[in-house]
Amino acid sequence: MIGTFKGGVHPPAKKELAKDKPIERMEIPDTVYVYMVNHAGAPAKVVVEKDQEVKTGQVIGEPGGFISAFVHSPVTGKVVDIKKMYHPITGRPVDTVIIQKTSDDEWEFLEGHGDYEKMDKEQILDLIKRAGIVGMGGAMFPTHVKLSPPPDKKVDTLIINGAECEPYLTIDYRTMMERTDELLTGIKIIKKVLSVDRVYIGVEDNKMGAIKKLREKMSSEGIEVVPLRTKYPQGSEKHLIYAITGRKVPRGGLPMDVGVVVQNVGTAVAIKEAVVDGKPLIERGLTVTGEAVKNPGNFIVRIGTPAKFVLDHVGLKENVERVLFGGPMMGIALRDINIPVMKGTSGITALPAKVTRSAEEMPCIRCSRCVMVCPMGLQPYLLVKLVQKKRHDDAAAIGLMDCIECGSCAFVCPSKIDHVRYIKLGKTVYKALRGAKR
Ligand code: SF4
Ligand code: SF4
Known part of the structure; x- marks a missing residue:
């Protein structure tokens, strides 16, 4: 499948x-x-x-x-x-x-690096923290925090994100092809920290070379390599989790709310370099x-x-x-x-x-293409309208803060509306107004 x-x-x-x-x-x-x-x-x-x-x-x-x-x-x-x-x-x-x-x-x-098998979870987390490791897929969320779910969140699944759905970029693909052993060690370290048995690595099916290479190295280690349909934004955490496990992260929730932690391929390699090599x-x-x-x-x-x-x-x-x-x-x-x-x-x-030249923004023609492609099930045209009218509370009520800023709506819009620009602005204003009301 x-x-x-x-x-x-x-x-x-x-x-x-x-x-x-x-x-x-x-x-x-x-x-x-x-x-x-x-x-x-x-x-x-x-x-x-x-x-x-x-x-x-x-x-x-x-x-x-x-x-x-x-x-x-x-x-x-x-x-x-x-x-x-x-x-x-x-x-x-x-x-x-x-x-x-x-x-x-x-x-x-880093002091204390070496054989991770002889370390306990706290020692590993401390090394990851002292190494300054953050999510290298782009979000830059501190990794030691992400790997420390609160006690009431039972994490049972680790997903390694090798989707690399963003056009043009190939560094994750090359990392999977060339640094497979380091990636495997990084995954084992994360697995130990989270105490999980279930590990998947999701890779879009336009990278069959990587899928084959990873299967050769990882299948015997109990890591399931899952081919994903090549479609943008397949690498978004919520969509990756759904595609692999069928679990839906609730609105406003985090992957750990459905028992999952996602780590990028590059982050896993950085974890290996920190914990084992002290870098x-x-x-x-x-x-x-x-x-x-x-x-x-x-x-x-x-x-x-x-x-x-x-x-x-x-x-x-x-x-x-x-x-x-x-x-x-x-x-x-x-x-x-x-x-x-x-x-x-x-x-x-x-x-x-x-490649970049874009036509001038035209009025929305209500074609609903943006609605059909939005992976979060939002109404992008309406979000834009509400932000333009400064109705930020109304925009938030229909999911402004759930937008993952993937740009799929702008990509298909015949009126060349830059939805993400309005949505980012709307989020900033909404957060500022909400802070001011407190
Ligand atoms: S940028 Fe936001 S509104 Fe547009 S398609 Fe992506 S999630 Fe939906
Ligand atoms: S795709 Fe563009 S023109 Fe069509 S409904 Fe959405 S915002 Fe309007």
């Missing part, structure tokens, strides 16, 4: 640009720019000073709250400045530590791709590397119109290509005008 869900769209996959390019380690830039917001939740607090020498893996930011994460130096060098810099997700300036590389890596490894999260795999890139590929890049450095490495064509962190469906358009790579940056996509 091939798992799937109701709704969704079929954008051109464009995986062929980078899918057969093995992962390469990119050289390290002379200067890295490390945000203290490299995770969801409270910003980290800077714990280094200007002119201080730091080693690769040394803590430079400590968690600023319960939902927060450690941040480490991605290079061996000297802190040359600490200042506020524009952050592409928050849209605001955030504390940023700027480090100039002075030598090859001198590592500061904090200071680098990540990402795809650099798009029709405006001369030599697309998959790379391991240090956190804090400016996007421009990465793009110079692959070469840009002259027709570049837009650069995104991520892919075209859920990616963030960069207003400045010096913005640095974050822990959640799974790709950098550079597109020419012929």
